Amino acid sequence: MRSGDEKPTEGGGFFAAISSSVRSWGSAMQKSVNGLMGYEGLEVINPEGSTEDAEAEAQRGRWKQEDRDGYWKMMHKYIGADVTSLVTLPVIIFEPMTMLQRMAEILEYTHLLDLADECEDPYMRVAYVSSWAISVYFAYQRTWKPFNPILGETYEMVNHNGITFISEQISHHPPMSAGHAENEHFTYDITSKLKTKFLGNSVEVYPVGRTRVTLKKAGVVFDLVPPPTKVNNLIFGRTWVDSPGEMIMTNLTTGDKAVLYFQPCGWFGAGRYEVDGYVYNASEEPKLLMTGKWNESMSCQPCDLEGEPLPGTELKEIWKVAATPANDKYQYTHFAHKLNSFETAPKKLLASDSRLRPDRYALEKGDMSKSGAEKSRLEEQQRAEKRNREANGHKFTPRWFDLSGEITPTPWGDLEVYEYNGKYTEHRAVVDSSGCHEEVDINSIAFNPWQYGNVSAE
Secondary structure: OOOOOOOOOOOOOOOHHHOOOOOOOOOOOEEEOOOEOOEOOOEEEOOOOOHHHHHHHHOOOOOOHHHHHHHHHHHHHHOOOOOOOOOOOOHHHEEEEEHHHHHHHHHOOOHHHHHHHHOOOHHHHHHHHHHHHHHOHHHHOOOOEEEOOOOOOEEEEEEEOOEEEEEEEEEOOOOEEEEEEEOOOEEEEEEEEEEEEEOOOEEEEEEOOEEEEEEOOOOEEEEEEOOOEEEEOOOOOOOEEEOOEEEEEEEOOOOOEEEEEEOOOOHHHOOOOEEEEEEEOOOOOEEEEEEEEOOOEEEEEEEOOOOOEOOOOOOEEEEEOOOOOOOOOOOOOHHHHHHHOHHHOOOOOOOOEHHHOHHHHHHHOOOHHHHHHHHHHHHHHHHHHHHHHHHOOOOOOOOOEEEEEEEEEEOOEEEEEEEEOOHHHHHHHHHHOOOOOOOOOHHHOOOOOOOOOOOOOO
16 A cells, blocks of 8 residues: 555556656657757657657747747747746747636636535545646647736636636736635635746746635635646747646645646657546545546546455546637637637726737737737836836735735745735625626726836836
């Protein structure tokens, strides 16, 4: 028998075969493109091939040769650095969505949290909540970068399974966001801070954040530790995403937890997308085995103390990815499209909402030139607002989230935790009771997240 903190050992259970594959950060077959067009030491990783076709793979992807050259000249000096907020990037690599909207994508399959709240089986409850956390990785495989939010920017969502969601950019350096979602079954709270390491043709992303889910009827609280992510082939080759490592979902109330291993991509895609592991009780005894692929589905089955399936039981599918639009430019799901829609926006939308960003909106409409110009203008406005604020001795304070004073450890560093202060709920109640039934008109609301005066004219 192994504990919840230990990886499977040879012969030690149903998933013993995964033991060696989870120990390396990137075991996909790779090759340094030495001497290729004058670039030294850049790795090109083809998830569908071998080491022999790395140079051919390097010529593929979204970049033209001259674009590759320009991007490399701009980026090579940042190798080894955290590039979360160091550089201004071209809109060619962006999608028409901000990080605040991406935070909302985890809400697509919240019916799993509803099921967990109604479930009487404590181990199935862990399985439902864990599958919900895994479900968002289908969306996170997209290779386009979301826009960095402006300090004070927000995103609101209503009209989805009775959920109200608010997120806010609470820090610019380092970039940090906070979010809160709620319906009759659960509350979801997150403080998000990404840490990156640029490696030349790839970037490692470490989720230095805290996620808490409270199930209202069940009266339990869950904590999530997600795996890191690696974005491969940023400049050379086709960009793709992998998240090899360990995910831990812990019921802080009971001590039950799931320990799940995201397999790294190997030869010709072997192991890519696969997730395997167990749900353990508080005594670290395996109770359910879980298996599946984060881009398809997850299933579970009762198991014995050795992790073997119990006789007479079968795998039960917990989650399955919903149908997606065919040939979508940005690989959006139907739900992702809703995040940009004003159908999911509340009445009297906050002027700081991501939907109203002119750079994001221009890119959504396919005007890349205007998007780039608007992006530069917003970035200069952000600098001007900071100068004005600091010159007058003012300090930025988030509207909807307060610094809790709690410091929580993560595998990648400590994090200052922000907590939802309830003011948005009060704000929304006042607006909803006002009798206002105005339609949201994007042309009538100017994007304005600035707290120290409107610097749009500067």
